[in-house]
Amino acid sequence: MADILPWFLAAIPIATVLFLMIKLRLGGSRAGAAGWIAAVAIALFAFGADIEMLLYAQTKGALLTLYVLYIVWAALILYFICAETGAIDVIGQNIQRLTNEKELQLLIVGFVFSSFLQGVAGFGVPIAVVAPLLVGMGFSPLVAVAAPAIGHSWSVTFGNMATSFEALLAVTGIDGSVIASDAGLMLGVSCLLCGWAVLMVYGGWHSVRKCWGSLLIISAVMATTQYIFATIGLWTIAGFSAGIAGLFASIVVTRFKSNGSQPSAQITDTNGTAKMSLGWALAPYIIFIIVIALTSFVAPIKEFLSQTSLSLPFPELKTSLNWVIPAETGKNINLFNHPGAHLLYTAIITFILYGFTGFYKNGALKTILSKTVKSGVPTSLGMASMVCMAVVMDHSGMTYRLALGISSLLDQAYPVVAVAIGSLGAFMTGSTTNSNVVFGIFQRHAAEISGYSTAVILAAQTTGASLGSMLAPAKILVGCSTVGLAGQEGDVLAATLKWGIYLVLILGFGLLGILLIDGALT
């Protein structure tokens, strides 16, 4: 009983957020605030946190929030800069011209394109960019947010320069080549599962039956590419390469599929804006890729932009229950070489380009800014409270206690637990990297105790964390804000939660089965 109570208490803030968002359909800002209050009260009265810890946790949470909001606001500005010219509609219409099969359209944009974006950019960008595109193509806002949230999650570990993977290596001290192969395999299976779940979200088994061949080919190409790059030591570009390979595979698949069938030519202009060619409509995304390439691969530019950053030193913090958070600098915000900065450069260049070309009406800038503020504020409020809640839970040892409880319940089935704990971390913190940082060492110790291979369990951790990123309320808030679903995030969360749990269980039990058959259990 003494062990169950702390676990039960540690689960209350998460349960509060889920109950308020999914059951009572409250918006993220109200649910997040309630979760934060619960976390602070429980940390203070049951987990031995003192006021100093809570105060510093709040500042660390604010730094983390600013890191995320930089991306969210820049993505929103870029989106409205594009939407104001009708570019989003044009892209959607042209994908409809590639194929008239809605399932394949969803697969290409919600699965492949979002995975590609995860390869080049970080937190929330795939959802923020793809969700409005899908709405422009005629998908419901719920599907438009849920599809990229699920579709890109498999590529998070090796996407964005493999920062999540590097973080796991850093905290566990294990060489990347030891884990890369297992992680590449598990993420490859997850790739197929995510594509399958995207189709299931849209039209259930009917959609899967219509599109299973394309799904198999595209996911096999992406998974194999990522595996090869990861295992030859090039894991920093494994996600990016997989995304590129997926886009080429998609074009080939649509060529085969369109043989004999006539893609729809009847495209309606939804907002009557100036006529724009596909080249102009795609210009922001091409500019974005160029910006990312320049700021990531050209060393002088990277060094020049990385000179200014915002970070704060924090002292060691300790609860009365001896849970210690070492002295550290909080989240480092690189002001000019941050994913948000990349989006902002793209937005500015795009605005100037479209402005000179005459795509804007008078007063467009005012409209863009007012729409950005209207979408961004409620989302940002929810994000601020949820991120701070996650930091309070982490600093008071609640998140660790929660993981410990799950693992003690199912120690014989630890691979399932390892995947679930990775997901829990990503759900809580909204970040696969943070999940790997928080639970990396824990998973390593647990693997040693349970007798499973450390490499397999750490691969399960990062795979679970990748899949868990689709459940992160903060990411859902980002997507909802771009498609006018702000305040109704619970519906989307309910959809992604269901599929996230399915995928985690399928992967976890599949892994357990393979390990048991293989005799890995000592």
Add this chain to the structure above:
Amino acid sequence: MTIFKQLSNNSFLLILSLILPFLIYISMDKGFSEISIGFFSTQVLIMLLLVVKKS
């Protein structure tokens, strides 16, 4: 009622939510822990306001 409405404006609450933690940090850093507790209490009030207000 008007003051309550203005105070519960989302933009205002967001700016406060993002500024207060840094004021907390500065006052802790300068050794004014009582002031930092005051800022933290304001943060708690903002969260309570967010829970009760309709979006």
